[in-house]
Amino acid sequence: MKYVNAHIRKKDAMSLVTGKPVYTGDIVPQNALVVKLLRSPHARAEITDINTAAAMKVPGVECILTYKDVPNSRFTTAGQTYPEPSPYDRLILDKLLRCAGDPVAIVAAENEKAADKALKLIKVKYNILEPLMDFTKAIDNPIIVHPEDNFKALCNTRTDKDRNICSSDVFEVGNVEEALKNCDVVLERTYNTKANSQAMMETFRTFTYIDEYGRLNVVSSTQVPFHVRRILSDALEIPKSKIRVVKPRIGGGFGAKQSVVSEQFPAIVTMKTGRAAYIVYTRGESMTNGSPRHQMQMKVRIGADRDGRIKAMDLYALSNAGAYGDHGPTTIGLVGHKSLSLYGNLEAARFACDVVYTNTMGGGAYRGYGATQGIYAIETAVNEIAAELNIDPCKIREMNMVKEGQTMETYYGEPCNSCTLDKCMAKAKEMIDWDSKYPAKKLDNGHIRSVGVAMAMQGSGISGVDIANAEIRLNDDGFYTLLIGCTDMGTGCDTILSQMAADCLDCDIDKIAVRGVDTDQSPYDTGSYASSTTYVTGMAVVKTCQELREKILETGCKLLGIDKEKGDFDGEKVFDLETGKSVSLSEIGYASFEGHNKSLSASCSHSSPISPPPFMVGIAEIDLDPETGYVQVVDYAAAVDCGTVVNRNLARVQTEGGIVQGIGMALYEDIQYNEQGRMINNSFLQYKIPARTDLGTIKVEFESSYEPTGPFGAKSIGELVINTPSPAITDAIYNATGLFFRSLPIKAEQIALALAEKKDK
Amino acid sequence: MIITVKINGKTYKDEVAPDTVLLDYLRSHGCYSVKRGCETSNCGLCTVHMDSKPVLSCSVLAVRADGQEITTLEGLQKEAEEFGAFLADEGGEQCGFCSPGFIMNVLAMVKELKNPTDEEIKKYLEGNLCRCTGYQSQMRAVKKYLDFKQKEEQK
Numbered sequence: 065m066k067y068v069n070a071h072i073r074k075k076d077a078m079s080l081v082t083g084k085p086v087y088t089g090d091i092v093p094q095n096a097l098v099v100k101l102l103r104s105p106h107a108r109a110e111i112t113d114i115n116t117a118a119a120m121k122v123p124g125v126e127c128i129l130t131y132k133d134v135p136n137s138r139f140t141t142a143g144q145t146y147p148e149p150s151p152y153d154r155l156i157l158d159k160l161l162r163c164a165g166d167p168v169a170i171v172a173a174e175n176e177k178a179a180d181k182a183l184k185l186i187k188v189k190y191n192i193l194e195p196l197m198d199f200t201k202a203i204d205n206p207i208i209v210h211p212e213d214n215f216k217a218l219c220n221t222r223t224d225k226d227r228n229i230c231s232s233d234v235f236e237v238g239n240v241e242e243a244l245k246n247c248d249v250v251l252e253r254t255y256n257t258k259a260n261s262q263a264m265m266e267t268f269r270t271f272t273y274i275d276e277y278g279r280l281n282v283v284s285s286t287q288v289p290f291h292v293r294r295i296l297s298d299a300l301e302i303p304k305s306k307i308r309v310v311k312p313r314i315g316g317g318f319g320a321k322q323s324v325v326s327e328q329f330p331a332i333v334t335m336k337t338g339r340a341a342y343i344v345y346t347r348g349e350s351m352t353n354g355s356p357r358h359q360m361q362m363k364v365r366i367g368a369d370r371d372g373r374i375k376a377m378d379l380y381a382l383s384n385a386g387a388y389g390d391h392g393p394t395t396i397g398l399v400g401h402k403s404l405s406l407y408g409n410l411e412a413a414r415f416a417c418d419v420v421y422t423n424t425m426g427g428g429a430y431r432g433y434g435a436t437q438g439i440y441a442i443e444t445a446v447n448e449i450a451a452e453l454n455i456d457p458c459k460i461r462e463m464n465m466v467k468e469g470q471t472m473e474t475y476y477g478e479p480c481n482s483c484t485l486d487k488c489m490a491k492a493k494e495m496i497d498w499d500s501k502y503p504a505k506k507l508d509n510g511h512i513r514s515v516g517v518a519m520a521m522q523g524s525g526i527s528g529v530d531i532a533n534a535e536i537r538l539n540d541d542g543f544y545t546l547l548i549g550c551t552d553m554g555t556g557c558d559t560i561l562s563q564m565a566a567d568c569l570d571c572d573i574d575k576i577a578v579r580g581v582d583t584d585q586s587p588y589d590t591g592s593y594a595s596s597t598t599y600v601t602g603m604a605v606v607k608t609c610q611e612l613r614e615k616i617l618e619t620g621c622k623l624l625g626i627d628k629e630k631g632d633f634d635g636e637k638v639f640d641l642e643t644g645k646s647v648s649l650s651e652i653g654y655a656s657f658e659g660h661n662k663s664l665s666a667s668c669s670h671s672s673p674i675s676p677p678p679f680m681v682g683i684a685e686i687d688l689d690p691e692t693g694y695v696q697v698v699d700y701a702a703a704v705d706c707g708t709v710v711n712r713n714l715a716r717v718q719t720e721g722g723i724v725q726g727i728g729m730a731l732y733e734d735i736q737y738n739e740q741g742r743m744i745n746n747s748f749l750q751y752k753i754p755a756r757t758d759l760g761t762i763k764v765e766f767e768s769s770y771e772p773t774g775p776f777g778a779k780s781i782g783e784l785v786i787n788t789p790s791p792a793i794t795d796a797i798y799n800a801t802g803l804f805f806r807s808l809p810i811k812a813e814q815i816a817l818a819l820a821e822k823k824d825k
Numbered sequence: 826m827i828i829t830v831k832i833n834g835k836t837y838k839d840e841v842a843p844d845t846v847l848l849d850y851l852r853s854h855g856c857y858s859v860k861r862g863c864e865t866s867n868c869g870l871c872t873v874h875m876d877s878k879p880v881l882s883c884s885v886l887a888v889r890a891d892g893q894e895i896t897t898l899e900g901l902q903k904e905a906e907e908f909g910a911f912l913a914d915e916g917g918e919q920c921g922f923c924s925p926g927f928i929m930n931v932l933a934m935v936k937e938l939k940n941p942t943d944e945e946i947k948k949y950l951e952g953n954l955c956r957c958t959g960y961q962s963q964m965r966a967v968k969k970y971l972d973f974k975q976k977e978e979q980k
Contacts, residue, residue, distance in 0.1 A: 073913045080921025081909025081928065083858025083898035090857040263956050265862045265870060265922040315860075315922025316956055347863040554920025554957055713916030717962045721919065724959030748867035748954065756960040757951045 067563035067573055068776045071713045074559045075578060076313065076552075086313040088285045089344060092271045096340035097126050099330045100179040102169040102186050103353070104161040107195035107423040107741025108207070111159050111168065111188060119171070119185035124178030127337050128186065129170040131157040134332060138214050139298040141324040141355075142390040142428070143288030145529050145590055147218035149393040151230060153210055156299055156328050161190075162209055162387035163425045164742040165353040172333040172341055195423035195741040199384035200361060202228040202420035209387065209421035221393040230385040230419040231393035235400070237473045238412030240365075243376035246411075247367030251449050255364065255441040256807040257790075259384070259735045260357040260728075262430050263753050266315020267350040268326040272333070273340035275308070282309045282331060287321040287551050288591035289581045295324045296331050311581040317553040318725070319429035322593045323355040323390050351746040355428020356735065358395050358419075359384040362441035366448075372455045374464045376412045377404055379442065383419040383434075388426030392419040395429065398523075399438035402677070405475035406442070406485075406519050408466035413474050423741055429593060431725065432786045435522055440808065443518040443791035448804055456502060457517050457795060458493055461681075462486065465519060468769065476527065478674045482769035482779065485519060485679045488703035492517070492681040495701035495763050501685065503799035512688045513698070516795025520682065520787035523675035524771075524780040525596030531671045532601035533587035534608040536565060538616060538664040540657045542649035543575045549589025550601040551581055555782060556714040557597045561605050563710060564775055568609030570635025571649075587667060595678075595780030598710055602775035604670035612666035616652060619664060623647045623655055676771045678706040678779040682723065682788025685760075688800040693816030695797060697727050698760035702788070707771040707779035715781050719764045722785025728754045729786070730793040734809050828891035832856065833900025841887045847873070847880075850887035851897060858898035858925035862954070869953035872926035873897045879933040881952075898925040904932050911970045917962030919955075927953045931967060935974060943968075 079086055116128040134156040142150035157167055169186050173179035196207040210225045217223040221231035244250050270284035280302070286292050289309040297304040314321065330341035345354075365378040381399045385392035400415025407413075430436075446464075450457040466472060468483040493499065496515060504514035535547040546565050552558040558578045566573040579586070589601060613633055620638020621631040624647055631638050639646035647655075656664045685699040702719050709715045732752040738744050745751045770777035790808055798804045803818050829838050832854055841850060848871045851859045859882055862868035871882040874896040898905050905928055909918070918924050927950070934941070934949045941949065946967055955963065 071914070071916075074916065074918070076921075077913035077918050078906065078909060080918045081912055081924050082902055082905045083925035083928075085857035087860075087922065089860075265860075265868065265920065265954070265956055267862070314920060316920040318956070347865070347868075554918075554922075556916070556919075711916070713914070713962075717916040717919060717958050720959035720961040721957045722959075725956065747865045748863045749865040753954060753956065754959075755951055755954060756947045756964070759960060762959060762961050 067566045068710050069708060069712065072559060072563055072573065072711050074556045075562060076558065087266060087315055088269050088271065088283055088312055091312065092342045093273055093340040096271055096342040097172040097174065097333060098176050098179045099170060099172050099333050099341050099343040100183055101167045101329060102171065102183050104164060104166040104168050106161060106190055106192050107164045107197065108193040109161045109190040110193065112191050113189040114169065115187040116169065119182040122178050122182045122185065124174035125182045126172045126174065126339065127333060128182065129157065129332060129336065131159045135299065135301040137298065137301060138216055139295060140390060141295060143291035143322040143324065143591060143593065144394065146294060149219040149221050150391055151223055151389040152216040152218065153389050156332055163423050165425065166387065170329050170333060172337065197423060197737060197741050199359060199420055199422045200382065202422050203418065209423060228421045230389040230421055231396065232418045233397065234416040236414040240376050240378045240412040240414040243412035244365060244367040244378065247375050248370040249449060249452055250365060250367040251445065251452060252365045253445055253448060254806060255362045255444060257360050257437045257440060258808060259359045259427065260430060260733050261351050261354060261735065261751060262318040262320035262356065264316030264318055264320055267347055268345040268354065269343065270327045270330050271340060271342035272330040274334060274338055280307045280331060280334060282307065282327055283312060284309065284327050285314045285321060286311055287317045287553055287593055289551065289583050290549060290588055291591060292324055292327055293583050296327060299328050300331060300335055309583045311551050313580065314551065314553040318431045319433065319593060320355050322429040325355055347748060348746045351751060352743045353425055355390060356425065357430035358392065358427040360399065360437045362437065364441050364445040366445045368449050368453065370453065372453055372460045372463050373409065374407055374446065375410060377407065377410060377442065378414045379404065379438065381417040381438065383417065384424060384427065385419050385421050386424040386426040387421065390426050391429045392427060395434035398434035401475050402435035402521055402523065403438035403442035405472045406466055406521055407464050408470045409464055424737060431722065431783050433783060436787050439520050439787045440790040444794050447791065447795040447798065451798065458489060458498060461519055462489055475677065481676055481773065482707055482771040483679055484705040484767040484769045485681065487767040488679060488681040488705055491703035491765050491767050492683045492701045495703065495765060496683045496685055496699060498683060510690065512690060512800040513685065514688065514796045514800035515683055515685045516792045516799055517681065517683045518788040518791035518795065520784055521677040521679050522595055522780060522784040523677055524599035524774065525672055525675050526594045527675040528671065528673055530590045530594060530596045530600050531669060532589045532604040533667060533669045534601065534604040535587045535665060535667040536608050536612050538612065538653050538656060540653045542653040543577060544569065546576050546578045547586055548601055549581055549586040550597045551592040553592060555718065556711060557592060560598055560710050560714065561601060564602055564605050565609055568606055569613065595783045598778050599774050599780050600670055600672055602778060604668055606775045607668035607670060608666045611668055612664065615664050615666060619656060620647050620652050623652065672773060674773060676773060676779050678781055678784045680704040680784055680788060682792045684789065684792040684796045686793060686796040686800065688797065690819050693812035693814065693819065695731060695812065695815065696758065696760065697793065700762045702762065702764045703767050704764065704781065705767050705769050706781040707769055707774050708777035709766050709768060710776065710778050715766065716764050718781050719785045720762045723762055723789055724754050724759060726786045726789030727793065729808060730790040731809050826888055828888055830890045831894040833896055843888060845887040847882040847885040847887050847890050851882060851895065856897040856899050860922055860925060862923065867954065869930065870923050870926040872929040874929060874933060879930050898929060901932060908932065908970050912963065912966040915962040915966045917958055917966050919957030923953060923955045927955065927963065
């Protein structure tokens with residue numbers, strides 16, 4: 065292996081660092097109409113009258129669309145494999161507005177000024193209705209978020225819209241009530257997490273135009289180009305054959321762009337006017353009407369023996385879908401499956417959940433996808449029971465963690481083929497020097513230094529659902545074209561998959577030409593989400609290379625005039641095993657372009673019946689000022705088992721980046737609504753994401769297992785790494801203060817107030 | 826009003842509206858490296874140099890650039906490649922959307938601070954947000970680049 069497991073620079077790196085115009089917004093056609101949305105100021109309201117006459121008179125306004133102008137079939141904007149588990153509960157524009165910021169009208173104009181002026185001149189009469197903002201009161205509330213008749217759930221997700229239930233589920237392994245009865249200690253705790261904004265630096269944006277073949281072209285910052293094609297076809301009621309979707313470079317996604325957030329608006333403008341159209345979301349719009357993490361409330365019952373053996377866990381999660389059910393029924397499953405499964409010796413476990421509609425903004429996919437919330441709850445509960453039993457939280461995990469070779473009953477009964485969680489624990493402890501630092505130390509300046517721990521897992525693709533295809537062509541002169549349909553969003557999959565191809569084909573990585581996605585030209589791929597790219601698409605690449613090698617050998621041997629069995633291919637030439645006579649790959653390439661009835665290319669599909677979890681241990685060391693409650697994460701140790709590390713730089717940066725996003729979730733990021741249901745902190749000024757001055761060091765080490773079903777033994781890494789900071793920091797704050805905070809984010813003022821209260825007692 | 830601005834060494838004379846911000850003015854002149862990540866002067870993506878000093882081009886009116894010299898990453902390609910190579914070798918560009926603004930500020934910092942400490946580096950670059958990297962790889966790249974520049978100077 066030359067490239068796999070090495071430090072390889074991304075293929076597109078130099079164009080990114082020199083600022084080349086490679087993003088959606090940099091390549092918009094000159095004459096594109098500027099598309100803007102009039103958004104609802106109310107969280108729940110019905111449009112009783114809408115008058116666009118004055119706005120249409122603004123010079124430069126090309127069209128204004130209202131709910132009267134859009135198709136009436138409901139769709140979901142969730143980028144998922146058909147039939148989507150997310151209910152069909154949306155229209156492009158609706159008469160009933162279900163959250164603040166819901167689109168009321170689409171304005172398209174020659175320039176921004178005209179569009180802005182027109183937005184102000186649209187006259188709307190609203191019948192303002194009381195919104196349902198508290199998701200814990202959603203079920204059977206007299207306010208029904210989706211009263212419409214043409215609401216449709218394609219999958220059996222136990223949807224009951226008249227009760228505001230987007231989906232619900234339950235599973236049980238063993239008998240939880242019995243097992244809890246037999247425990248020495250049982251704790252019952254409730255944990256709350258907020259919605260979080262992905263806050264990728266490039267906000268949502270799309271441009272559309274009609275090409276020379278009369279087809280709708282959609283150039284968009286998306287993680288799911290093929291799903292965008294299908295969803296737009298449903299939303300616009302036009303055939304899929306009439307749509308082409310192109311993904312240029314993306315300025316970050318983190319799951320946000322696994323939903324169709326901005327595509328439908330310029331698309332309908334282009335369909336109505338025949339003109340190119342471009343929409344770019346402001347940061348404010350991206351935050352008020354994006355696709356954030358689902359807010360959740362989780363109730364945990366955990367039971368253990370006095371010696372620390374954890375015997376039973378019972379988890380109930382209530383998830384706030386918000387106004388629309390995008391990713392609602394699917395994120396929730398991970399809350400249970402990817403938290404309970406960290407523990408291998410449970411006698412019984414149960415997970416039950418409800419996902420409910422309210423009048424907050426609709427949720428979506430965000431890195432971790434429910435696992436983040438579930439792991440926060442379960443890992444904190446484990447830390448609480450360790451504290452109750454006076455056992456070191458690392459030790460209780462060493463006693464109870466899942467081990468390689470076990471069957472993971474709560475993880476769809478899948479086998480644990482590859483797992484070095486035990487080594488990750490030992491490594492992380494060593495990295496942070498746990499034994500000398502646990503639990504806390506008071507510094508001379510009055511601050512407290514403390515440590516806290518958590519484990520995490522994720523999946524690698526959606527088993528039995530995700531499909532990846534790869535195609536590789538041999539060209540004249542012996543270079544290859546690698547065609548893939550998964551979407552590099554800065555994560556580096558174009559490079560990672562090229563590394564795999566270069567090793568499989570024994571060639572220089574520069575001989576592999578790779579491209580962004582074009583649904584007309586790239587082979588089908590479900591897209592880059594669910595931590596699927598390295599594991600699923602990677603395997604498709606490996607299989608494709610094997611097939612292509614055979615074809616190269618066959619052609620080479622034919623050119624040499626020998627039987628295939630008598631020759632071999634070493635990446636540069638096909639040679640006669642007996643005589644050493646050879647024909648170069650370049651010659652084979654040229655020959656395949658001349659007078660042959662088959663050019664040399666291979667294409668394979670891959671789908672995995674299992675989704676092997678990557679694992680990790682994260683330990684936070686914090687500095688807490690008891691006077692102000694201010695917490696700084698001064699050091700973070702991450703020991704990760706993602707199977708074989710394909711690209712050491714990129715895996716490390718994924719880990720560092722995920723941890724910092726997780727720190728933001730734990731300590732700062734706090735979406736808040738006012739009484740009218742409007743978000744009050746929809747900017748970077750008010751919604752704080754971590755800046756570099758907030759952070760100490762982050763140490764990353766890999767403890768690689770070998771996943772037999774993965775390409776080169778690899779599993780996923782992208783989502784896993786966001787899951788440990790919330791529970792680890794919660795634990796560290798407990799070790800500093802003696803207090804468990806059970807709602808995120810844990811802000812300085814909460815800590816200061818709680819400490820003051822504790823003092824008073 | 827009419828303004829005369831030198832962008833990356835070339836002089837432009839343009840009629841601009843009083844409310845045009847420098848960011849949009851520069852992009853309309855093909856400086857696509859200049860990105861917008863927020864509306865509140867928080868993200869640093871739009872950083873350019875105005876008379877060699879880093880400014881947020883989203884918060885500077887185009888008319889204020891009248892008679893000034895503006896440099897964007899398009900005008901510093903050699904420097905961008907030089908520092909960018911260190912960033913790329915750490916995998917620290919990731920999605921790359923914040924890279925131009927970040928690099929513009931790094932290049933300004935290198936001129937302004939001599940032998941900065943880690944804390945000084947963090948403080949100088951504080952206004953450049955990045956959601957992908959967690960900043961660690963950017964710090965590694967900056968420090969390696971500073972070492973490289975120092976060695977180059979000693980030669």
